[in-house]
Every structure is written in C-alpha cells, then in structure tokens.
Amino acid sequence: MSSTKCFCSLCFLVLFVLGTSCDYQPYKQGKNLYTFYCATCHMDDGSGLKGLYPPLAKADYLAKNQDYLACIIRYGLSDSIQVNQKTYNQAMPGVKDLNEVQITNVINYVNHAWGNDLQHVKVVDIQKSLKNCKGQ
C-alpha cells in the first residue's frame, strides 16, 4: 500500500515539475508591456493586420533594423517601410511612457516570441541606440 502511495506522490511530483517548467516565461515584463502597448495593432501573436500594420513574427524588417527598434518604439515611425516584401505606410505613434529598461524588455520579448530567434539586447545597447535616433 505504501509503495502505491509512494508511486502516486512521485507521479504527482513529476507532473507538477513538468507543469511549472512548461509555464516558464523569461520575458514577463516585456510580454505584459507588449500586450498593453503594441498588441492592439501588431496583435498578440505578432501577425499584424493585413496591409495596415506589419507583422513582427518572422519579419525581415525586425531582424535588419535591430539598432533602430528602440527609436521606433519611443518616437514612432512615419516612413513607408518594406516588411517581408510588402509595403506599409500607416504611421506608428511613439510610446513615450517606456523607459530604457522597459524598451529593452519589450525588444527581448519580441526578439524571442512567435518563432523569432534574434539577439538578446542589453540596456546599454538600448541607451546607445536612443542617442542616435534620426531627427531627435
């Protein structure tokens, strides 16, 4: 009887560990900020909206413009851009509320969400990027 109990508790333990490890989410703040500030247009799954809002999931523009992402998030974008061979020209408003750490967290979330596998950025990188924003 006690061996059955032992086996049962072991099973539960294994299930518990599996359950919690699957829940592991390394970019928590980035994800929350993304959901609040970005997902309304770029969607929770990073798919964007047709020709209106470009995707962030598997987007070549995201990979090619890593140094400018912080500027785009803070100051917005009004140029016409090419994302995965498609042109987008809907202006994006900047998000002035986010500080450098928060911007770093958003970028790290986006860089690793929805199948994206891009670089990890550090706060110092973001500070450097923000000093070189165009027209600011």
Next chain:
Amino acid sequence: MNKYFFAISIIAFGLLFGCTKEKGKLPVMGFKDVIDGKTVYQSIPDFSFIDQDSNIVTNQTFKDQVYIVDVFFTHCPTICPKVKKQMLRIYDKYLNDDRVSMISHSIDTPRDTIPRLKDYANKLEIDSKKWHLVTGDKEKLYEMADNYFITALEDDSVDGGYDHSPTIILVDQNRLVRAHANGMDPDEVDDFMDKIDRLLIDNSTEE
C-alpha cells in the same frame, strides 16, 4: 462501487452534452410588442450611408441578406485593429456566401472621408461589394449605434477621441438584431459564427 459508477456516469454525461453546440432559433434582441395578436419586434429603421466606393448603402443593399456590423474609425489607436482582425475571420469564412454581407460604421466623420476609407479598405484587402466601410451624417451614425444596442460617443478623454464598444452585431433578413459578440474575443467570435450559421439555416422568429 455503485457510487463510483454513478459519479463517472454524471461526469461522462456532462462531458457529452456540455460541449454540444446550441441549436434552434436565435432570440431577437430589443423590445417587442404584441399588436393584433402578432409579435412585433424592434427593428433597424431606414438608413442611408456612403461607402468606400462612394456607393450609397441602404437597407436595400442588404435585401434578403444577413449582415454583420461593427463601429470603428481609421485613426483608432485602441480596440479597432483587434476587432478588425476578428471581422476579417468572418469575412474570410463567408467571402463566397452571397447570403452574408458586412458593414463597418466610421464614427469619426470629419477625418474618415471616402478616400480615407478607400485607403483603409485597400490595406485591409477587402472587397467593397462584400464589406462596406461607411460614413455619412454624424447624427445618423450615432443613432445607428442605438439601433444596434451598442455605445458610441465622442469623448476627448479617451485615446483617439471616440469611445465605442468592441461589439459586433448580427442583423437578420428582416432587420432584426439577432446576436452580439465581443469583437476582441476570438472564442466569442467562434460562437458568433455558429450563430450566423444557425440564422442562415433558420431565420424565423416565432417562439
């Protein structure tokens, strides 16, 4: 042992029938009255708006069709894109079904001119025969919100300057509002599409 059998039966029963979809007639929303023994429902009054192709859209445009409605504006920085994403799911599902049409009312009449709506429609990649983005007399647009039992109002304190609900509305062939859904919630929109299917099978209202 009997107890266990009983408990398992209840759970099995719940699983079997808890997941079955609702069937039968859809309810009619709004007030109703009985005149000469007949039930008369609150219905969508005559309307006339202009769409992205400068075509006039009236009740006749949707003759013998059911149609899906939402309220938006093209500069909307908050809920509209998510609602549009869900409206696009509905659009894709019924694209080749002539019994179904769609209409989106812009409530930002000063900024959402016809060229602006056309540009938005092009970017959404939608067919203007299937999905009309309309503008028109401001007061009439706001009146329509009341007819659909939803909220839409000007409010400078909210982002974008207009406060409106993310509700999508199903109107039947007889101008009656038959269903609502939260247009930001994919699960609710799944249910909503089931309701469209039910309405297409059985349009009658008798209870």
